[in-house]
Amino acid sequence: MTTTILFTVVSLSVLGLLLALILYLVAQKFKVEEDPRIDDVEAILPGANCGGCGYAGCRAFAEGCVKADNLDSLYCPVGGNDTMKSVASYLGMEVAEKAPQVAVVRCNGNCDSRPKTNHYDGYSSCAVMASLYAGDTACSFGCLGQGDCVVVCNFDAIKMDPRTGLPEVDQDKCTACGACVKACPKFIIELRNKGPKNRRIFVSCINKDKGGVARKACAVACIGCFKCQKVCPFDAITMSNNLAYIDYNKCKLCRKCVTECPTHAIWEVNFPVRVPKKEEEPVVEQ
């Protein structure tokens, strides 16, 4: 009885040791040489695996950082400048600071200003809806409101506002990874600079129809009237296809265009409440 147990234990131990030795030798022989820095860089990164950097995930981005000669074209939008600085200092490289960005929804046609002309009862997806027709309002450019951007957001930063039927971005949670920009079939969402003190001005409309058509479809549409372009002292506003666009690099946040816009399509965010002047109508903060 004892000899049987002894024999079993010894033979299995010898077999185990032998196999372990083989595994060890094979692992040594076919070892994949990997830069140990990749692991360290990956540890610095936020680990969201959102793909906002353009790489498949954080590991791929870390590999890209280690292999790159300089970090100019690499940027982790989730970690931002702090993370990039840590990565650069670890790798002994320099990195230029980038202005933090945030996603903005360039449509402000809510249920009141952009009345519904038909009722969509199909599958609840913006992509499917856009493949079928122009939308349930007279504006063929505006938000479809089915919430594809909400579904793709990894950071819980976009929510549909049930009051307006439009998505709303939480600027503190938004990391500017760009997932919503890619998901929107109407190309409404844009990444813009957050701006000093998070203050920014943008045209909240992408309707390229002629003024009359756009206005008829939506009360707050950009009608391409050129008023904002004329009033802008910094040449930040360009007009194309009946639509104004504010270049956030040139905009100095003077807010002249906001008051000038006859349809209130230009939005100001995070500005203090304006003190109404005598001759001007008070403008309500959006």
Added chain:
Amino acid sequence: MSRTFSIGGIHPHDHKISVNASIEDFPLMDMAYISVSQHLGAPAEPVVAKGDQVKVGQLIAKASGFISANIHSSVSGTVTAVEPLPDISGNLIPHVVIKVEGDDWEESIDRSPEIVKEVKFSPKEIIDIIAKAGIVGLGGAAFPTHIKLSPPPGKKAEYLLINGAECEPYLTSDYRVMLEYPEQMLIGTKIMMMALGVSKAYVGIEENKPKALKLLKKIASKGYKEIKVVSLKKRYPQGGEKQLIDAILHRQVPSMGLPIDVGVVVQNVGTALAVYEAVQKNKPLFDGVVTVTGGCMTEQRNFRLRVGTNFERIMFAIGGFPKDAVKLISGGPMMGKAISRMDAATVKSTSALLLLTEEETRRGEEGNCIRCAKCVEACPMGLEPYLLNRLARAGRTDDLEVNLIQDCIECGCCFYSCPSNIPLLDTIRLAKGQVLKIIRSRPKK
């Protein structure tokens, strides 16, 4: 014995409630809104401007590019604008807007009711006339007919099939054409046979249209021996090109291939009539037979409707929008498109206007896939819709291509048969578009 295609298919109730309504001329409208993009391919270029006087049948937009078609005025009057207006999907497309004044036709159009039997043109002349007349496939896709009738070099047509299946529920426009213009339609078929240089043609008609079958068989046996009228079993989507070829000739069109790859050209009954009118009567395509039907309507109608009539006008003509109707569909209930704008106008390929009640349009609540494989059984292309749906939602375009999503004909059999109401067609159609884009962007070998 009736023939039918080999795999898949469904048997929806046919609801052909407008069968007995004979074709009536639609009262002349006040304004015509004629789109320049009524066909597959490049939009036509308008050749008229604001203030021009036009006659019925006058060219108002010229084909631009290889796949395109001419557009002719359907009314006489003054052009008041050439501007972008919404089509039925709400997309803005340039329209020629004409204020109707009288009904003054081009003198070259033969408006007499006599049937001209003798064809005195060569194949090349016939194709030129068809191209000039702006004829497009009236089965739904609106592909320019003259291109279909000129097979690419190296390919030869053996048979011409005329699609009189009308497998979509509700629609009766093709049926009425076969009953009321049988001989004209057969002459049109003969003209297309001459253009293609084929000696055999088949007209496929489903069994639920016995009158049309009998009538066409009688006329064909008298003067048109080369045209064979065959009876088909009632089954959807028999009117699909690939299904019709399978049903009549038992030939299989290869994946991503065209009917011409198996030596066949398929045309619709309505197209055959349009070809007859263009070649023998010199009348370009500017009108068509449109069924206006729905269970909620007191009176079912089949109109001969001019292109560019807006839907509000049609509603007015049938005595106002029925109270119960909530959804309007251009085309049949299976493949038709919902109309999102009442101010949009009809186009050449509009075959029906279907009014549905809330009860009829209701979508069931989506459930989970229970792996019953009813969609696989129903798919006439032999695809696996449940799998395509899952791959499509995951965005796996490579796997979708391996599973031949590009062969989907968007007939909707899968969605129809799904007991869990999964919107299979919606997701598959979207992914099919993406996959086709990827395939087309590849460099050609």
